[in-house]
Amino acid sequence: MIFSSIDELTEYYKRYGQSMGFGVTKRSSKNGDDGKKYFTLACSRGTKYVSKSKNLLKPNPITKTQCKARLNGCIGLDGTVTISRIVLEHNHDLSPTKARYFRSSKKLEPHLKKRLKLNDQAGINVSRNYRSLVIEAGGYENLTFGEKDCRNYIDKVRRLRLGTGDADAIQNYFVRMQKQNSQFYYVVDIDDNSRLRNVFWVDARCRAAYEYFGEVVTFDTTYLTNKYDMPFAPFVGVNHHGQSVLLGCALLSNEDTETFTWLFSTWLDSMHGRTPNAIITDQDKAMKNAIEVVFPKARHRWCLWHIMKKVPEKLGRRSDYESIKELLHDVVYDSLSKSDFMEKWEKMIEDFKLQDNEWLKGLFDERNRWVPVFLRDTFWAGMSTTQRSESMNSFFDGYVNSKTTLKQFVEQYDNALRDKIEKENLADFGSFNTSIACLSHYGFESQFQKAFTNAKFKEFQDEVAAMIHCHTFIERLDGLNSIYSVIESKKKFDKIYDILFKVSFNEKDFEIQCMCCLFQFKGILCRHILCVLKLTGKTESIPSYYIFSQWRKDIRRRHTHIKCGFDHFVGNVELQRVDKACAAFYEVASKVINSDHDFLKMMNWIKDIKDEFASKETSPANIVEEDGSEQNQVTKILDPVKT
Numbered sequence: 308m309i310f311s312s313i314d315e316l317t318e319y320y321k322r323y324g325q326s327m328g329f330g331v332t333k334r335s336s337k338n339g340d341d342g343k344k345y346f347t348l349a350c351s352r353g354t355k356y357v358s359k360s361k362n363l364l365k366p367n368p369i370t371k372t373q374c375k376a377r378l379n380g381c382i383g384l385d386g387t388v389t390i391s392r393i394v395l396e397h398n399h400d401l402s403p404t405k406a407r408y409f410r411s412s413k414k415l416e417p418h419l420k421k422r423l424k425l426n427d428q429a430g431i432n433v434s435r436n437y438r439s440l441v442i443e444a445g446g447y448e449n450l451t452f453g454e455k456d457c458r459n460y461i462d463k464v465r466r467l468r469l470g471t472g473d474a475d476a477i478q479n480y481f482v483r484m485q486k487q488n489s490q491f492y493y494v495v496d497i498d499d500n501s502r503l504r505n506v507f508w509v510d511a512r513c514r515a516a517y518e519y520f521g522e523v524v525t526f527d528t529t530y531l532t533n534k535y536d537m538p539f540a541p542f543v544g545v546n547h548h549g550q551s552v553l554l555g556c557a558l559l560s561n562e563d564t565e566t567f568t569w570l571f572s573t574w575l576d577s578m579h580g581r582t583p584n585a586i587i588t589d590q591d592k593a594m595k596n597a598i599e600v601v602f603p604k605a606r607h608r609w610c611l612w613h614i615m616k617k618v619p620e621k622l623g624r625r626s627d628y629e630s631i632k633e634l635l636h637d638v639v640y641d642s643l644s645k646s647d648f649m650e651k652w653e654k655m656i657e658d659f660k661l662q663d664n665e666w667l668k669g670l671f672d673e674r675n676r677w678v679p680v681f682l683r684d685t686f687w688a689g690m691s692t693t694q695r696s697e698s699m700n701s702f703f704d705g706y707v708n709s710k711t712t713l714k715q716f717v718e719q720y721d722n723a724l725r726d727k728i729e730k731e732n733l734a735d736f737g738s739f740n741t742s743i744a745c746l747s748h749y750g751f752e753s754q755f756q757k758a759f760t761n762a763k764f765k766e767f768q769d770e771v772a773a774m775i776h777c778h779t780f781i782e783r784l785d786g787l788n789s790i791y792s793v794i795e796s797k798k799k800f801d802k803i804y805d806i807l808f809k810v811s812f813n814e815k816d817f818e819i820q821c822m823c824c825l826f827q828f829k830g831i832l833c834r835h836i837l838c839v840l841k842l843t844g845k846t847e848s849i850p851s852y853y854i855f856s857q858w859r860k861d862i863r864r865r866h867t868h869i870k871c872g873f874d875h876f877v878g879n880v881e882l883q884r885v886d887k888a889c890a891a892f893y894e895v896a897s898k899v900i901n902s903d904h905d906f907l908k909m910m911n912w913i914k915d916i917k918d919e920f921a922s923k924e925t926s927p928a929n930i931v932e933e934d935g936s937e938q939n940q941v942t943k944i945l946d947p948v949k950t
Contacts, residue, residue, distance in 0.1 A: 310388040313346065313380070320348050320378055321411050328401035330409030334377065342384055345391075349377035351409060352399055357624060372399045407451060414451045415460060423457055424464055433458045474503045481508060490514055490869075492577040496569060505566060507573045509555035512728070515866035517554050517578050520544035520857065523688045524554060525587040526594070527610075528562055538562060539716075542574060545688040547858055548734040548762045553724060554578075558716070567597035575601060585685055587692070589613045590677075606685050609677040612692040614670065615639070621666045631659050642680045643806065643822065682828075688857070689829040735867070737761055738860040746771050750847035751840065755854065763858035766831055773834040779842045787815040791842070793835040808835045812843065817850050830855035 310316040317333070324331040330351030338344050356371035379392040406412050419440065426436045437454040444450050481493040490511030496504045521544055528538045541556040555574050559566055575582060585606040588594045590613055598607050618635065622628055634655050642648035652671065661667055675681045679691060738760040745752045746768055755767050776796045783790040791810045796803055812819045819840075820826075825833035832853060840846055856862065895909070 308390050312386070313382060313388050316378075316380055316388050316390070317348060324350075324409070325406040325412050326403060328403040328406045329374075329376070329397060330406075331411040339381075344382040346380050346382070347377055348380070350374040350397060351411065352397075353377065359623075374398050404448075407448065408453075412451060413453070413456055415456060416451075419452075420460060423461055427461050427464065433461055436461075477503070477506060484508075484510065488869075494573045504560045505557060505569065507555065507557040507570060507577075509574075509577050510724070512866050512869045513553050513555060513724075514577060515869050516546070516552050516864075517544070517581070519862075519864050519866065520546050520552050521554060521578065521581065521583055522686060522857070523585045523587070523690065524583040525690065527589060528559065529589065540570065545690070545857075546731060547860065547862075547864075548731065548738070548760050549689075549766075550731060550734065550762075551727075552731070553727065556720070562591070562593060564593040564596040567594050568600055571597050571601035585687055587687070587690060606682075607676060608682055608687065608691070609673070610692045611639075611677055611679070614677055617666075621664075625659075627659060631655070631661075634659075639678060642678075643808075645680055648674075648678060648680050683824040684827050686830060687828055689831075732867075734760065734762065735860075743768065749837075749841070751837070751849050754848050758854045758861060759858050760860040763831070766829075770825075770832065770834040770837060774838050774841070777834055777838045779835075779838040781842075782809070788813050791839045793821075793838050795835070810835050810839045812839055814843070814845075817845075826853070826855075830858055 310319065317331075321331045331348055332351045332353075334347040334349040334353065336344065336346040352370055352372045352374045353376070354371050355373055356369050358367065374397050375394050376397045377394050378390060381389050381391050383389060422440070423436055426439075427433075431439075433454065437457045440457075441447055441450060478495065481491070481495070484491040485493070488511045491508070492510075492514065493506070493508035495506055498504045523544065525543045526540065527543075528540045537558040537560055539556065540559055542554040544552050544554050546552040555577060557570050557574075559570065582602050583605055585608065586598060586602060587608045587610060588598070590609045595607065598605065615636075618632055619628075622631055625631065634651075638648060638651040638655055642651060656662060656667070670677070682691075741761065742756060743761055743764050745756055749771070752768070752771055756764055759767060773795075778794045778796075780792055781789060782792045789812045791812060793808045793810055794805050795808060796805055808822055810819065810821045819836050821833050821835045823833050823835060825831060826836070832849075840849070
């Protein structure tokens with residue numbers, strides 16, 4: 308038989324499969340040496356079943372039976388399609404009455420798509436929407452699709468659509484927030500039909516926090532992709548307590564290079580053009596392209612967890628999978644140097660004959676983006692994954708759910724952020740009001756105890772405690788420049804083994820560096836450097852440049868004095884005036900007062916202003932008595948606004 312196009316043949320074979328009672332799938336396609344294109348359409352129950360279940364006691368249903376029924380076709384040089392071979396026999400039962408459930412038989416006609424769209428806009432839920440189509444068709448058996456197909460289509464439509472009410476509400480909310488604080492920043496992106504497409508916003512406090520915590524940023528879009536109409540895309544940093552801090556967020560309609568480029572550029576504008584030194588994302592080509600355009604100088608790291616999670620999928624079918632997996636973990640996590648990684652990687656590829664594995668080839672070519680030993684010379688705030696973004700996402704779980712509308716989501720953002728700020732304030736109080744007892748008598752531990760927040764001092768103490776597992780000796784002494792060897796004993800799989808670390812120390816300039824690069828990576832001195840300081844007797848104090856400023860508790864950070872644009876200011880002009888005055892005064896106090904003379908001048912000016920205001924008589928209409936009522940005005944208390 309000859310057909311005019313591959314689509315015509317595919318539809319013909321699908322109709323044949325539906326009449327006989329089997330599903331159809333496209334199996335393969337390749338270009339021949341003769342210039343023709345060859346392809347195969349086959350029974351959906353073909354190929355061999357491979358179990359992907361992680362629990363042997365709960366196996367997945369088996370659909371594959373290695374059925375040989377298939378159709379081979381060829382696209383000629385003139386564009387016509389010819390059937391070259393066909394196998395009609397199946398090795399399983401056929402049922403025409405059940406054929407409508409096969410994926411290849413499902414089809415949603417354009418006029419039905421329009422009906423579903425209109426009914427959804429009218430507020431009719433998917434179940435009722437689908438049942439009306441069933442009744443109209445005269446029964447389920449007369450439809451070529453199921454309720455799940457309707458739900459998937461409507462979800463796709465909603466992703467690109469925001470109702471007028473939602474769009475207006477979001478716009479009004481943003482305008483209101485900006486009136487309360489001019490530093491509230493938002494951008495609404497619309498398409499050619501004036502439909503809302505993407506939304507980005509960041510409040511004044513988050514923008515100020517970026518000044519201190521914007522060196523390393525994680526960005527992730529996986530949280531809301533399947534639960535909500537639009538993916539939620541937060542920019543997240545790490546504060547001085549090691550907590551996640553929000554640095555802006557967006558709701559997106561697409562996840563392509565154009566959308567990410569728009570978002571990154573918008574976010575950069577909101578942060579006064581200051582790019583982060585490093586950014587962590589998942590292994591997404593669109594994100595990579597956008598980052599290269601907008602943040603060309605930033606170090607871009609792929610989430611290590613997302614990459615290692617793909618190992619079972621990419622290599623799990625091999626009989627020697629467990630051995631490869633164990634060796635791959637050793638190569639990735641336990642390589643001490645770049646040369647060590649290269650040597651182990653090459654040995655793994657050769658021993659298991661993985662030269663033709665395209666996935667591993669691609670990872671090796673991009674090793675500078677994900678292998679820890681290639682990245683530890685850069686400050687990442689101790690992060691190797693987008694877990695920060697995911698933890699920020701989970702923080703919103705108590706405020707939004709699968710039924711939350713977009714305008715509700717934007718408003719609930721305020722409530723969630725308020726809790727986040729309270730947690731930071733509590734941690735600030737904890738570091739102010741309490742201290743963690745030192746483990747040793749070394750002066751440098753006391754120095755870090757006074758400088759670091761409690762959470763970060765605990766991490767430093769972990770290094771102090773681990774000194775017990777280290778043995779230090781001088782390898783080479785060259786004047787004031789010395790090389791020390793630190794042998795650390797570690798336990799793995801109930802076995803104890805030793806690892807050698809080299810530490811260089813210039814006593815004149817007090818420059819000390821370890822090959823583990825923990826200080827560069829995390830901002831905390833490692834156990835190996837502490838051992839060298841102990842051996843050389845430099846235990847009383849260390850230079851301040853080794854006390855990483857991002858972890859200090861004695862720094863006054865501007866963002867902690869900025870009120871967020873929460874709606875409790877709405878309609879309260881007095882609170883708005885007080886907030887603006889406090890913000891203006893703090894700017895003067897933090898940037899202008901640099902001496903006792905400036906301080907006295909400012910205090911005298913404040914005293915004069917207070918005396919001037921005190922001399923003015925207050926209007927009787929605004930005098931509030933002890934019971935809280937006003938003498939000349941009665942205000943009716945209304946019900947809360949319904950959500």
